[in-house]
Amino acid sequence: MADFSIGELAKRTLTKVETIRYYERIGLLPEPARTEGNYRSYDRAQLGRLSFIRRARDLGFSIDQVRELLDLADQRDRSCEAVDVIARQHLAEVERKIADLTALRVELSDVLGGCQRGTVADCRIIETLAPAPA
Amino acid sequence: MADFSIGELAKRTLTKVETIRYYERIGLLPEPARTEGNYRSYDRAQLGRLSFIRRARDLGFSIDQVRELLDLADQRDRSCEAVDVIARQHLAEVERKIADLTALRVELSDVLGGCQRGTVADCRIIETLAPAPA
DNA sequence: CTTGACCCTGTAGTGACAACAGGGTCCATA
């Protein structure tokens, strides 16, 4: 049912082949099936899992955080309180990041607007994310 | 005018002292003034700059991307086209990240909702970010 | 049956910090 090689998987997820093997070594991806010639063989599930990992990493989550998020999906047999605590923490972080990115988007739009009008926009990019959360 | 030490700056930006010195070494932060005893002395501008750097890093931007964003704020004398191209690219990336995080937020909310009702939610966390952008 | 693209298992190098080591500064208190 449409299995594919590590190179194929790498291409589809915009990931380096070495990175996929690295994720396998640290246990983030399960050991895949092997072909007769000892080549790794992946399926759709692995593709989904790796896509998720890569995009979560791109969003600034650490490997350990990605592991937790994957566990939320994998181990649904865990205690409800544990799931709740972890999901709640990640939700708070996600919402904070959305807020920061939204502010940054406004500033980038302003820069573009100023540029299109041929004027020098009063650039407040730094101020956007500047005030320390403390 | 309320200058402060590296330790103070570290506390206010939730950054390690060593990280601040590292940013100075690679030219992301300008060399600060020094006190009589050769201690680094920072002001509000540096505080803002460092806060921006830390939060941009947390949002998954690389050091080089942060450098570009800072340049958008610093070098407003650059050509309009260059600014436009760079700002446009970052805007696209920011919007993509917001979309991903928004999808993730929905899934985390669902996990919490299911948990509160004491049932096991049909967890689609992975599927949320799964389909390869290809 | 060879050649080039791909795969394998190592090990070593890089980017972005984090953690010492060995020493100097500062200042509140004895």
Add this chain to the structure above:
DNA sequence: TATGGACCCTGTTGTCACTACAGGGTCAAG
């Protein structure tokens, strides 16, 4: 005034998350 603890200085080394070889095996095409 001196001394102890908190903080600072400049190195150098360690860690995390990849990334890039090195040296060799697999495989479909010609």
